[in-house]
Each structure stands twice: as C-alpha cells, then as structure tokens.
Amino acid sequence: xxxxxKSKVSSVLLLALASVANAENCCAKLKTLDSSKTFYPNTYTxxxxxxxGGLLPILGNVLxxxxxYWANQGIAAPGCVFTAKSTEDVSNAVKIxxxxxxxxxxxxxxxxxxxxxxxxxxxxxxxTSGIDDVAYNPTENTVTFGAGxxxxxxxxxxxxxxxxxxxxxxxxVGTGGFLLGGGISYYSNSKGWAAxxxxxxxxxxxxxxxxxxxxxxxxDLFIAMKGAGSSFAIVTHFTQETFExxxxxxxxxxxPPGSIPKVxxxxxxxxxxxxxxxxxxxxxxxxxxxxxxxxVTEITLGAxxxxxxxxxxxxxxxEVFKPFTKEIPFxxxxxxxxxxxxxxxxxxxxxxxxxxRQSFTDMAxxxxxxxxxxxxxxxxxxxxxxxRLCIQGYTASFIFYPLTSTFVSQGTAGGKKNSMxxxxxxxGQDGKTIMIxxxxxxxxxxxxxxxxxxxxxxxxxxxxxxxxxxxxxxPFLYMNYANGTQDVLGGYGAASGDRLRQVKLEVDPTNxxxxxxxxxxxIPDA
Ligand SMILES: Cc1cc2nc3c(=O)[nH]c(=O)nc-3n(C[C@H](O)[C@H](O)[C@H](O)COP(=O)(O)OP(=O)(O)OC[C@H]3O[C@@H](n4cnc5c(N)ncnc54)[C@H](O)[C@@H]3O)c2cc1C
Numbered sequence: 024x025x026x027x028x029k030s031k032v033s034s035v036l037l038l039a040l041a042s043v044a045n046a047e048n049c050c051a052k053l054k055t056l057d058s059s060k061t062f063y064p065n066t067y068t069x070x071x072x073x074x075x076g077g078l079l080p081i082l083g084n085v086l087x088x089x090x091x092y093w094a095n096q097g098i099a100a101p102g103c104v105f106t107a108k109s110t111e112d113v114s115n116a117v118k119i120x121x122x123x124x125x126x127x128x129x130x131x132x133x134x135x136x137x138x139x140x141x142x143x144x145x146x147x148x149x150x151t152s153g154i155d156d157v158a159y160n161p162t163e164n165t166v167t168f169g170a171g172x173x174x175x176x177x178x179x180x181x182x183x184x185x186x187x188x189x190x191x192x193x194x195x196v197g198t199g200g201f202l203l204g205g206g207i208s209y210y211s212n213s214k215g216w217a218a219x220x221x222x223x224x225x226x227x228x229x230x231x232x233x234x235x236x237x238x239x240x241x242x243d244l245f246i247a248m249k250g251a252g253s254s255f256a257i258v259t260h261f262t263q264e265t266f267e268x269x270x271x272x273x274x275x276x277x278x279p280p281g282s283i284p285k286v287x288x289x290x291x292x293x294x295x296x297x298x299x300x301x302x303x304x305x306x307x308x309x310x311x312x313x314x315x316x317x318x319v320t321e322i323t324l325g326a327x328x329x330x331x332x333x334x335x336x337x338x339x340x341x342e343v344f345k346p347f348t349k350e351i352p353f354x355x356x357x358x359x360x361x362x363x364x365x366x367x368x369x370x371x372x373x374x375x376x377x378x379x380r381q382s383f384t385d386m387a388x389x390x391x392x393x394x395x396x397x398x399x400x401x402x403x404x405x406x407x408x409x410x411r412l413c414i415q416g417y418t419a420s421f422i423f424y425p426l427t428s429t430f431v432s433q434g435t436a437g438g439k440k441n442s443m444x445x446x447x448x449x450x451g452q453d454g455k456t457i458m459i460x461x462x463x464x465x466x467x468x469x470x471x472x473x474x475x476x477x478x479x480x481x482x483x484x485x486x487x488x489x490x491x492x493x494x495x496x497x498p499f500l501y502m503n504y505a506n507g508t509q510d511v512l513g514g515y516g517a518a519s520g521d522r523l524r525q526v527k528l529e530v531d532p533t534n535x536x537x538x539x540x541x542x543x544x545x546i547p548d549a
Pocket of ligand 1: 128129132135136198202203207252375504541542
C-alpha cells in the first residue's frame with residue numbers, strides 16, 4: 024500500500040482476475056504447442072509436478088523419491104502445468120502467456136514455502152524441472168546448469184572431479200530461487216553471496232525473447248539480477264565460477280540446553296573475530312525447539328553445522344572451532360572428513376525434509392555483544408512458548424547467519440556489485456558483522472496456519488523492538504529467508520531501488536513480472 028495508490032491496486036486486482044480467467048485459453052494454446060509437455064488436472068504428471076490431485080501426487084512422490092514442493096503450502100491448483108525441457112520451450116510458452124496476458128508461476132526447486140510464489144490457483148505453472156543439464160568447463164573454470172537443477176544435480180557432476188561451486192548448503196534446494204535471492208553457501212565467508220559468482224544468465228524475457236545477460240552486454244541488468252528475485256526475466260541457465268574443492272571436514276555438533284549460553288558466547292566471538300581471521304570456515308548455528316506432542320527428551324537443542332575446507336586429523340583440531348568443540352559439553356557429533364559437497368549437504372537435507380507446513384521469516388542486526396544474542400534468544404523463547412504448547416507438530420529452528428565484513432566485501436571486490444547493497448550500509452562500511460536472525464517454523468495442520476503466523480509475527484515484533492531499543496536494528500532482510508510480506512527490496516537501499524526501477528522499465532515495459540508472474544517481491548512503481 025505504501026507504494027501504490029488505491030486505483031493502482033484495484034487495476035492490478037482486475038488484471039489478476041482477468042489473467043486467471045485467460046489461463047484456460049493459454050492452457051489450450053500450450054497444449055497445441057506441445058501436448059507432451061502440457062498437463063491438466065487428474066493426470067499423473069500434473070499431480071507429480073504440482074503436488075495436488077488426490078492419490079496421484081503421493082504416488083508421484085514415492086516414484087520420484089522427491090516432493091515437488093518442500094512446504095505443503097506450495098501445493099496449489101494450476102489450470103495446467105507446462106514442463107519446459109529447453110530454453111526454446113520456455114520462450115514459446117512465454118510468448119503465449121504474454122500475448123494472452125495469462126497469470127503464471129515459475130518453479131525451480133519448489134523450496135520457497137510462501138503460498139503461490141512458485142505455484143498458482145488457476146493460472147499456468149511453468150516448471151523448469153526438465154531443464155536439468157549440467158556442463159563443467161575446465162578451461163574457463165565455470166559450470167553451466169539448467170534452472171530446473173537442484174544443487175544435488177550440480178554437485179553430482181562436480182564432486183567426482185574435485186571441483187566446487189557456490190551452491191546450497193542443503194542439496195535439495197533449487198538453483199533458481201536460491202541464486203536469484205542471493206545464496207549463502209559453505210564458502211560465503213570468503214567469497215560472499217553465491218550470486219556474486221555468476222558469470223552469465225541465459226534468460227527468457229517477459230515477451231518470450233531469449234537473451235544472455237553478462238557484465239559486459241547488460242551491466243546494470245547483470246547487477247540487478249543478483250538478489251532481486253524474479254523481477255526481470257525467467258532464467259533458463261546459470262553459468263558460475265568453479266574452484267578446486269579438496270577433502271573437507273564438516274558435520275553437526277549437538278548441544279544440550281545447558282550448553283546454550285556458552286554456545287552463544289562462542290558464536291559471538293566467532294562472528295566478530297574467528298570468521299574474519301578464518302574466512303575459509305563456515306558455521307550454521309541453529310537452535311531447535313519442539314512441541315510436547317513430539318517424542319523427544321529435550322525441548323531445545325543446539326544443532327551447529329561446522330565446515331572447514333581441509334582434511335583434519337580429528338574433528339576437534341581446527342583452531343577456529345576449538346571454542347565450540349573443545350570447551351563446551353555436547354551430546355553428539357557427525358563431524359568427519361568428507362569428499363564431495365553432496366555429503367554434508369545431503370546430511371543437512373535429511374534434517375529438514377519436506378511434507379509439512381513451513382515458514383521462514385528473518386531480520387538483521389548489527390552485532391554488538393554476546394549479551395544481545397542471549398537477550399534475543401530469551402525473548403524468542405518467552406514469546407514462542409505458549410505457541411509451542413498448542414501448535415501441533417511445532418518444530419522451530421532459530422538460526423543465525425553472520426555476514427562478516429569479508430562476506431560483504433569479497434563478493435563485491437574488484438568493482439563487482441549486486442542488488443543487495445550491503446556494502447553501502449553503515450555496518451557494511453565500518454566493517455561490523457551483520458547478523459541475520461531467521462526462524463523456520465514447521466507445523467502440521469492447515470487450520471493452525473494463522474496461529475503459526477501469529478507466533479512468528481509476535482516473536483519478530485519483540486526481536487525488532489529489542490534491536491531498535493539497542494540501536495542495532497539493520498534494515499537488510501535476506502530474501503531467501505523472508506516471509507513474503509516483508510519489505511525486502513526496500514532494505515537494499517535507495518541506490519539499489521533506483522537501479523531496479525530503471526532496469527525494470529527497460530526489460531519489462533508491459534510489467535508482466537508485476538502483474539502476471541506470481542511470487543517474489545515486486546519492484547514498486549515500475
Ligand atoms: C531446506 C532448505 C534449505 C535451504 N538452504 C539454504 C542455504 O543453504 N542457503 C541459502 O541461501 N538459502 C537456503 N534456503 C532458502 C532457499 O534459497 C530459498 O527457499 C529459495 O527460494 C529456494 O529456491 P527454489 O528454486 O528451490 O524455490 P522455488 O520455490 O522453485 O522458487 C522460489 C522463487 O523463485 C522463483 N524462481 C525460481 N526459479 C526461477 C527461474 N528460473 N527464473 C525466474 N524465477 C524463478 C519462483 O517463481 C519463486 O518465486 C533453504 C531453503 C530450504 C527450504
């Protein structure tokens with residue numbers, strides 16, 4: 024509402040209604056274009072691609088050993104599903120969708136939990152899952168892969184060659200949404216956002232034209248693509264840098280509730296010091312709480328994933344992790360030497376499986392003290408406790424992501440830029456660590472969706488109040504962990520906003536990405 028007048032809102036609504044009504048026509052045209060790639064409700068492929076339709080999707084999931092959507096809210100009821108197998112397929116389909124102004128949704132890995140962001144009720148679901156080729160180029164040190172790949176597909180190709188790239192820490196995540204939102208990888212402390220390492224995007228524009236975006240042919244659009252979601256084009260292939268990947272040491276350490284104060288202290292020291300002195304290291308610090316209806320012995324567990332890109336004699340050896348692994352009592356550890364990033368990213372996937380109701384929400388602070396981390400953690404527990412007791416299947420992970428000065432500056436070194444603009448913020452400029460705080464809430468019942476949203480809303484209102492009182496609230500919101508209602512693009516700053524608006528006018532003059540394409544944060548006033 025901030026950016027649009029009432030009349031603009033109602034014309035957008037009218038357009039949306041008209042575009043869903045048109046979908047039947049578009050589905051018929053797509054069927055004529057290629058009947059082997061267009062699927063209607065009550066067919067096996069429709070169910071398997073979309074996750075809806077009685078027993079069909081369940082059968083589909085079992086047969087594919089995969090869920091089309093990580094969160095159950097991703098499941099919707101498109102008028103039809105078009106499964107593109109090539110860039111030309113996407114181009115031909117988008118020409119129809121553009122000409123007849125039909126609503127559509129784009130899906131890569133289906134891991135975004137926000138309803139109707141990669142699916143639609145009544146529109147066309149354009150699935151990229153058939154564009155799954157992966158090609159490593161050892162001469163250029165790059166890898167090119169289809170937007171229908173998840174990270175496991177890319178790692179399957181690179182792991183046996185001892186080659187790495189900036190990808191998901193969970194290998195079931197899709198390449199498309201991950202890279203368009205930024206992307207935090209195991210190598211981000213030293214290399215920044217995964218998107219900072221893309222060298223070319225092969226895309227289909229809103230009118231169906233195929234193009235390639237590189238730093239030399241479309242410098243502003245190339246920058247805008249990094250972190251602004253699906254605002255400009257549908258990506259069909261990404262090309263990104265690769266590097267040597269040796270045997271590494273990684274795994275989880277699980278801490279009992281009594282260790283949490285010490286762990287938070289070690290986390291603070293790591294975030295402002297260890298991660299900067301050792302940017303090759305990486306941690307995923309999570310604290311998980313479960314409801315009383317789930318059978319567990321502890322209600323809260325610290326679950327920290329540690330990554331170090333070198334083989335170690337024993338898991339406690341790494342200097343930078345000693346404060347976590349030698350000085351604090353823990354329950355169990357899976358830390359070991361591993362080859363191939365599918366090993367640790369596959370283990371993570373095992374802890375965060377699909378098939379339930381899920382949400383992500385995040386915010387950021389300028390990290391000032393270990394005491395702040397403890398205050399935020401206590402406040403979260405206090406506010407969430409009544410919800411933990413009554414939401415069925417409640418499982419919440421409270422997760423920190425330290426963005427150090429090296430994280431922020433390395434990705435944009437040598438004049439490179441992205442849309443997120445962190446280097447322009449006060450914390451980015453004076454070298455302080457920015458801490459993203461996110462909550463992944465999981466529950467079972469659709470009837471408790473509102474309660475789950477209320478829980479997360481109250482928690483973040485409290486966390487924000489504390490951060491503002493301490494003068495450490497930071498406006499950056501990481502797109503890939505935000506909840507769909509948050510002002511992510513506003514948090515990127517005015518300079519980035521101006522570039523996004525300008526580029527949007529140039530590449531999508533009819534505003535298809537604002538009106539027809541479902542999901543993602545829309546660029547205001549474009
Ligand atoms: C279990 C789990 C682990 C995660 N781990 C990490 C992590 O380690 N690091 C991290 O940074 N994030 C992580 N995330 C967050 C993740 O990056 C986002 O949820 C991301 O959006 C998922 O991408 P996807 O392609 O699977 O999702 P989708 O739901 O398919 O797509 C997400 C959005 O992007 C759009 N989109 C997808 N593909 C394209 C395309 N080719 N062209 C244009 N638009 C497109 C969709 O329309 C949709 O709006 C994780 C999420 C989950 C659920």
